[in-house]
C-alpha cells in the first residue's frame with residue numbers, strides 16, 4: 474500500500490483526490506498539507522511539509538507555485554518523492570525542480586490527463602508537417618475564474634512540444650493589444666480566457682491558406698487530473714532520484 478501526503482489537501486484538486494483515494498485499495502492518504510489547516514478528511518493536516526512528521530512514500534502536490542520552494546526543500550530534506558502538479562512556476566523554480574530531482578524522485582507535469590498527454594504525441598507528429606507548410610499556430614485556453622496563473626501550464630507545455638519539433642525556432646506571443654503590425658511568422662500565439670467554473674479547455678489552431686485544423690481538449694471534471702496524479706504517485710513511490718514525467722507512467 475502506497476502512503477501519500479496530499480499537498481494542497483483542502484483545495485479543489487486536493488478534495489477530488491482525497492475522495493478517489495478513499496475508494497482505492499492500492500494507496501492511502503496518511504496526511505495533508507494546506508495553508509488552511511482545517512481537518513475534514515480523517516487525516517492530520519499540517520501548515521507545511523516540513524512540519525509534517527507522518528511517514529510516507531510520496532507527496533502529491535496541487536497547491537500553488539507560492540508553496541513550491543518550501544515543498545522542494547522539505548522533499549529533499551525528507552528524501553520524499555513528489556508528484557508536482559502546481560502550475561505557474563517561475564524559471565528559477567523550474568531550475569530548482571531540476572536541481573532537487575538530482576537528490577529525490579520528482580514527476581512534474583502541467584496536465585495529468587490521458588487526453589492532453591495523448592495530444593502531446595499527436596502534436597509531435599503533425600506540427601512539423603503543418604509548420605513547414607506555413608500554417609500559423611495559435612493556442613487558446615479557458616479556465617475557471619479562481620485560476621491564479623495565465624496562460625495555463627498546459628498551454629505552455631503544448632507550445633513547448635510544438636516548438637521543440639521545430640528546433641525551438643518560434644517565440645511565444647501572449648498579448649497583441651499594443652501591436653500595430655502583422656503577425657510574425659515565427660511565433661506561437663497563446664491566449665487565456667477566465668470565467669465561471671470552466672474546468673479546463675485547450676484549443677490548438679493550425680491556420681493555413683484556405684484551411685484550418687483545430688484540435689481541442691475539454692476537461693469535464695477534475696477527476697481526469699486526479700486519476701493521472703494517483704497513477705503517477707503509485708509509479709513514483711520507491712523510485713530513485715530523477716526527473717520523471719507522465720510519459721513514464723502512461724507510455
Ligand SMILES: NC(=O)C1=CN([C@@H]2O[C@H](COP(=O)(O)OP(=O)(O)OC[C@H]3O[C@@H](n4cnc5c(N)ncnc54)[C@H](OP(=O)(O)O)[C@@H]3O)[C@@H](O)[C@H]2O)C=CC1
Nearest residue numbers: 481483484485486507508535536540558559560583584585
Ligand atoms: N497538473 C495538472 O493536471 C493540474 C494542475 N492544477 C494546478 O494545481 C494547483 C491547485 O489547483 P486547485 O486545486 O484548482 O487550486 P485551489 O486553490 O482550489 O487549491 C489549492 C490549495 O492549496 C492551498 N495553498 C495555497 N497556498 C499554499 C501554501 N503556500 N502552502 C500550502 N497550501 C497552500 C490553498 O489554500 P487557499 O485556498 O487558502 O489559498 C488551497 O487549499 C494550481 O496551480 C493548478 O493550476 C490543477 C488541475 C490540474
Ligand SMILES: O=C(O)C1=N[C@H](C(=O)O)C[C@H](O)C1
Nearest residue numbers: 560583584620625626627673
Ligand atoms: O488550474 C487549473 O484548474 C488547471 N491547471 C492546469 C494548467 O494550468 O494547465 C491544468 C488544468 O488545465 C487545470
